[in-house]
Amino acid sequence: MAEFRRGLAGPVRLLLPGDIPADEVGDLVLLDEAGQLHDEALDLGLEHLVPRAAWDEHWSWARVSAEQEERRVYEVLRRLPPKEYAKVRGLLVRHTSGELIRLRRVWDGMLSQLDFYEPVSAWSWCQVRGYWFACPLCRWPMRVNRAGAVWEVRCEAHARDGVIYTCNPDRAADRAPRLQPAGAAATPVRATPATAEHLALARTTWRYVTLPGLLECGLRDHARSLGARVTMWPHKDRYDLKISLGGRVWKVDAKAWASVTKLGDALKDTDPAEPGLIIVIPDHQRNSRELLQKMIGRRGYRVLTGSGLIAELTSGKAAQR
Numbered sequence: 156m157a158e159f160r161r162g163l164a165g166p167v168r169l170l171l172p173g174d175i176p177a178d179e180v181g182d183l184v185l186l187d188e189a190g191q192l193h194d195e196a197l198d199l200g201l202e203h204l205v206p207r208a209a210w211d212e213h214w215s216w217a218r219v220s221a222e223q224e225e226r227r228v229y230e231v232l233r234r235l236p237p238k239e240y241a242k243v244r245g246l247l248v249r250h251t252s253g254e255l256i257r258l259r260r261v262w263d264g265m266l267s268q269l270d271f272y273e274p275v276s277a278w279s280w281c282q283v284r285g286y287w288f289a290c291p292l293c294r295w296p297m298r299v300n301r302a303g304a305v306w307e308v309r310c311e312a313h314a315r316d317g318v319i320y321t322c323n324p325d326r327a328a329d330r331a332p333r334l335q336p337a338g339a340a341a342t343p344v345r346a347t348p349a350t351a352e353h354l355a356l357a358r359t360t361w362r363y364v365t366l367p368g369l370l371e372c373g374l375r376d377h378a379r380s381l382g383a384r385v386t387m388w389p390h391k392d393r394y395d396l397k398i399s400l401g402g403r404v405w406k407v408d409a410k411a412w413a414s415v416t417k418l419g420d421a422l423k424d425t426d427p428a429e430p431g432l433i434i435v436i437p438d439h440q441r442n443s444r445e446l447l448q449k450m451i452g453r454r455g456y457r458v459l460t461g462s463g464l465i466a467e468l469t470s471g472k473a474a475q476r
């Protein structure tokens with residue numbers, strides 16, 4: 156039992172018997188240093204609808220609020236006229252956090268009506284002595300792991316890309332805490348006071364709207380740099396990007412689910428919104444691409460990673476010459 160309990164803080168594949176393949180969840184860690192469920196584990200649980208009893212006992216509020224919040228956000232988005240829809244989706248990618256006064260300006264009267272943000276002051280998980288830090292890639296608050304004398308600060312989504320810092324909370328206690336880079340993508344970030352005047356998107360919105368949106372915007376920028384014509388969210392939420400280059404058209408839906416098999420389950424019984432629709436998954440899920448293709452290919456979907464789509468666009472451009 157003690158060994159099992161220790162195992163809960165390590166990769167899941169070490170907990171499983173040797174003859175059970177861990178596949179896509181092999182590297183997942185269930186509990187953090189404080190014994191709390193890791194966010195990725197929670198996302199997986201929500202996507203898999205893990206048998207209720209376990210959640211109800213410990214995390215029912217999180218489960219219910221995440222589902223309700225996601226549904227609410229999509230209902231708000233769906234009610235918008237097509238032009239506003241694309242604008243709002245863009246703002247949800249670019250402005251994941253910020254000062255109230257600035258957010259009011261960029262949202263131009265829509266901020267209070269849409270109700271997407273929460274005050275960072277209410278979130279102790281991202282604070283060091285009353286300050287918080289925005290991820291340099293997605294600008295959402297980074298998580299603080301308070302273990303030992305030196306704390307770790309990392310973006311839940313971008314730690315795998317190297318957005319990891321350390322922070323000594325006791326050092327220079329009369330000034331704002333400073334982060335030391337500890338990962339390849341840890342560019343300098345400044346501490347921001349966690350006051351009620353600083354807001355960030357609710358976690359569910361960041362997780363299921365902003366993260367795929369970042370992937371979509373990255374693909375858009377790359378396609379445009381190749382000379383492609385790109386329309387974002389051309390028919391609201393039917394699909395995400397329409398890319399035209401050298402007489403060819405790519406219709407793309409970007410998905411950033413924690414579980415690729417669950418994404419496959421969700422898609423395998425529905426026809427593509429457009430013939431030949433391409434489902435793009437993040438590069439870090441490249442090992443699951445073939446599996447997903449097998450699950451949903453019969454329906455007419457094609458599955459590519461972000462890099463795979465860019466490679467196709469690049470060779471499409473080369474053929475055009």
Ligand SMILES: [Zn+2]
Nearest residue numbers: 290293310313
């Ligand atoms: Zn991030």
